[in-house]
Amino acid sequence: MNQISINISQPWSETRPLEPREHSTWTHRTNLQMLASIVDELFQKCDADDNRSIIVVELGTWLGATTNFLCSLAKPVKVISVDLWDSEDIKAGNQVIPFAQIEKLVQQNDLFDIFQSNVWQYREQIVPLKMTTVQGLAAIALENVMPDVIYIDANHTYNDVRNEIDCSIALFGLSPVLCGDDYKWLGVRQAVDEAAQRYNMSVETIENHTWRLVPNQQ
Numbered sequence: 001m002n003q004i005s006i007n008i009s010q011p012w013s014e015t016r017p018l019e020p021r022e023h024s025t026w027t028h029r030t031n032l033q034m035l036a037s038i039v040d041e042l043f044q045k046c047d048a049d050d051n052r053s054i055i056v057v058e059l060g061t062w063l064g065a066t067t068n069f070l071c072s073l074a075k076p077v078k079v080i081s082v083d084l085w086d087s088e089d090i091k092a093g094n095q096v097i098p099f100a101q102i103e104k105l106v107q108q109n110d111l112f113d114i115f116q117s118n119v120w121q122y123r124e125q126i127v128p129l130k131m132t133t134v135q136g137l138a139a140i141a142l143e144n145v146m147p148d149v150i151y152i153d154a155n156h157t158y159n160d161v162r163n164e165i166d167c168s169i170a171l172f173g174l175s176p177v178l179c180g181d182d183y184k185w186l187g188v189r190q191a192v193d194e195a196a197q198r199y200n201m202s203v204e205t206i207e208n209h210t211w212r213l214v215p216n217q218q
């Protein structure tokens with residue numbers, strides 16, 4: 001299996017920080033369905049002798065529900081989990097997540113500790129990057145790691161999603177599968193639809209919920 005080493009990754013605690021107490025997620029059945037079928041599709045394309053993992057970059061990881069799902073698939077998958085895990089940033093109103101929704105959750109625990117605890121059994125498959133999505137993409141490129149999938153599920157504004165798509169394509173070209181959550185959000189939809197035009201791609205969705213950019217045949 002390919003090892004991923006990224007210098008500035010967030011170190012794991014020596015022991016599991018706390019029992020998993022909180023598994024909240026916004027992840028929808030269709031996201032998991034889409035990600036499982038993408039992993040399957042990529043795995044089919046791998047050489048049978050090619051003993052490598054599919055590398056998924058998850059931009060916006062929260063408490064690890066999607067990370068856990070990806071690591072539990074019967075295929076070798078590694079996840080680079082990028083998130084700020086910063087309740088102060090949410091409290092300051094910099095994100096679309098309303099602080100009131102997580103206030104109780106963070107009173108006792110640190111968001112990164114909850115994430116670690118939730119995904120603890122799969123930690124060998126996960127590289128956590130505690131930074132912004134764009135910094136995370138740059139850190140991955142700097143280490144010459146080529147993602148197979150970039151799953152965009154961080155801040156759902158037009159500008160954020162546009163930057164994440166542009167930055168992904170600038171750093172890695174059209175080879176990674178670019179996909180994400182919440183196509184129903186107007187800002188997300190606009191950023192994805194415009195990117196499809198700019199890069200000559202088509203948008204595929206499941207139930208208008210997940211989105212995936214597919215390069216058009218030349």
Ligand SMILES: C[S@@+](CC[C@H](N)C(=O)[O-])C[C@H]1O[C@@H](n2cnc3c(N)ncnc32)[C@H](O)[C@@H]1O
Pocket residue numbers: 024025026027059060061062063064065066067082083084085086095131132133134153154155
């Ligand atoms: C919708 S949640 C992700 C849900 C997650 N995929 C799951 O499976 O539950 C959005 C996450 O994006 C993170 N986030 C928001 N803006 C960010 C940014 N600029 N850089 C990194 N992470 C960000 C938040 O901290 C939050 O955890």
